[in-house]
Amino acid sequence: MYDPTVARLTYRALLGRRRALILGALPLLLIVLSVAVRALTGADDQTASDVLGGFAIATMVPIIGVIAGTGAIGPEIDDGSVVYLLSKPLKRPTIIFTKLIVAIAVTMVFSAVPTLIAGLILNGNGQQIAVAYTVAALVSSIAYSALFLLLGTVSRHAVVFGLVYALVWEALFGSLVPGARTLSVQQWSLAVAHKIAGGDLVTSDVSLTTATVLLVAVTALATWYAGQKLRTLKLAGEE
Amino acid sequence: MTTLSIDHVSRWFGNVVAVNDITMTIGPGVTGLLGPNGAGKSTLINMMGGFLAPSTGTVTLDGQPVWRNERIYQHIGIVPEREAMYDFLTGREFVVANAELHGLGAKAAQKALATVEMEYAQDRSISTYSKGMRQRVKMASALVHEPSLLLLDEPFNGMDPRQRMQLMDLLRKMGDEGRTVLFSSHILEEVEQLARHIEVVVAGRHAASGDFRKIRRLMTDRPHRYLVRSSDDRALAAALIADPSTAGIEVDMSEGALRIQAVDFGRFTVLLPKVARDHGIRLLTVSPSDESLESVFSYLVAA
Structure with a gap:
């Protein structure tokens, strides 16, 4: 199911100089912000939760998910170089699964690690806040990667759709329309974080059971469907 | 013996018919697919390579369907027309990756690089390659598993005369070895120099098929x-x-x-x-x- 050569090519493409800079910018901003907040207000659990929930989980993780998820396959389909993968005796779901693993790993490294560092800076993991949000980042990395990998497989405008989903749906509707929150990767991951953090500092609109089922279902379905789409991917000719 | 059979194949995109009821059989040796730009050559080659489903009709390789059949690529080597090819890799890394995807190793890659005479530049990034060099590395990636069918879409585009001659010699050699080699071109002279057997496609239709000299005489x-x-x-x-x-x-x-x-x-x-x-x-x-x-x-x- 996992092909090391496909993985190597995907890592090299994803971590090319320009993309790596974009991937690194938001985590850097989070850490700079955390240092500034800590210096100005001191260690405060509520503030830590606000920064991690409002910026790291609501904005940074989905954007990094978009860049890594769509970037793991979209550019190859766009420029046609995916033909070198498709013209091999290699099962198409293997290509998708491998790219998913790479996208998850990249999203986790660029979102969960900085979330943990920022949490430690903000309040030294008081009430398990840093760990709780780190777990939320890890969990949502998986679902976002699967969703955006599928988007990268089916659409040429995957980055735009991905950003619209991440910023408009997750960040805006998620905070304004209660119903939208049930269908939000962010809320599902917060349900997991809620279990870990003490007190009511981390809250979610969905129960842990619902969240777990939805996370697993969305990840599995998106991955399966992307594999099917790749099997019948039509490479547009030059004519 | 490897025979590619195209049986009553049509392909349309919306209202546009790109390939119109074409039937042809491509056997061992070098075959030229000749036709003006926009005649449907690329669409046809994409269907032969399993990258596009025929709207009607079938494409088979020794009786095996080509569409939605990944295992067929053990026998097919493809040189696409498009330029993009993991430019951030070196030529060697690219060909080695292609070998690995076939379950082969660096040795097979090295042999293919030697065949196309690209060893001298194999450790340079592909982004620094000229068009002719790219074409040869693409060729190496298609040859790495010694396929019995080789499909090349406009392989001579952008090559200088010397590179063109080299590639022609290579394709001729592969045809003499009994492999089935099909290349497309819109340039009469290219086809004339390389292929004895040609298939002519005009406006999506199969216009002529057979010995080059006969068809050439018809043309002149x-x-x-x-x-x-x-x-x-x-x-x-x-x-x-x-x-x-x-x-x-x-x-x-x-x-x-x-x-x-x-x-x-x-x-x-x-x-x-x-x-x-x-x-x-x-x-x-x-x-x-x-x-x-x-x-x-x-x-x-x-x-």
């Missing part, structure tokens, strides 16, 4: 039209019409020129300057008015 023997201006058009016209190689001459007053229809191309090209010299007429303009490939091909379709 068609009536040729010329626009000629001279110091004495009428005297020239009178002298030319006496020869059987000329079928008709029209004096075009508005253009101030002669429109000549020649039936024997070879004879007419020798006759015209000779007649002009013998009669002391100066030729000012001699231009073929239907030399475009499209007109050559459409003549073939009508024939």
Whole structure:
């Protein structure tokens, strides 16, 4: 199911100089912000939760998910170089699964690690806040990667759709329309974080059971469907 | 023996028919797929390579379907027309990756790189390669598993004459080894130099198939039209019409020129300057008015 050569090519493409800079910018901003907040207000659990929930989980993780998820396959389909993968005796779901693993790993490294560092800076993991949000980042990395990998497989405008989903749906509707929150990767991951953090500092609109089922279902379905789409991917000719 | 069979294949995109009911069989040796730009060659090659489903009809390789059959790629090598190819890798890394995807190792990759004579630049990034070098590395990636069928889409585009000769030698060698090699081109001379057997596609239809020389003769023997201006058009016209190689001459007053229809191309090209010299007429303009490939091909379709 996992092909090391496909993985190597995907890592090299994803971590090319320009993309790596974009991937690194938001985590850097989070850490700079955390240092500034800590210096100005001191260690405060509520503030830590606000920064991690409002910026790291609501904005940074989905954007990094978009860049890594769509970037793991979209550019190859766009420029046609995916033909070198498709013209091999290699099962198409293997290509998708491998790219998913790479996208998850990249999203986790660029979102969960900085979330943990920022949490430690903000309040030294008081009430398990840093760990709780780190777990939320890890969990949502998986679902976002699967969703955006599928988007990268089916659409040429995957980055735009991905950003619209991440910023408009997750960040805006998620905070304004209660119903939208049930269908939000962010809320599902917060349900997991809620279990870990003490007190009511981390809250979610969905129960842990619902969240777990939805996370697993969305990840599995998106991955399966992307594999099917790749099997019948039509490479547009030059004519 | 590897035989690629295209059986009543059509492909349309929305309302546009790109390939119209084509049936052909490609056997061992080098076959040229000839046709003007936009004739449907790439669409056809994409279907042969399993990257596009035929709207109707089937494409099979020794009886095995090509579409939605990943295992078929053990036997097929593909050189796509598009340039993109993991530019951030070196040539060697690219060919090694292609070998690994076939379950082979660095040794197979090295052999393929040697075959296309790219060892000297194998450790340079592909982004620094010229078009000809890219083409050769693409070729190496397609040869790495020694496929019995090789499909090449416009492989000579952008190559300089020396690179072109090298690639032709290589393809000829592969054909002589008994592999099935199919390449597309819109340039008559390219096909002429390399392929004995050709398939001609015009406007999505299969226009001709068979021995190159026969088809070439059909092409050269068609009536040729010329626009000629001279110091004495009428005297020239009178002298030319006496020869059987000329079928008709029209004096075009508005253009101030002669429109000549020649039936024997070879004879007419020798006759015209000779007649002009013998009669002391100066030729000012001699231009073929239907030399475009499209007109050559459409003549073939009508024939």
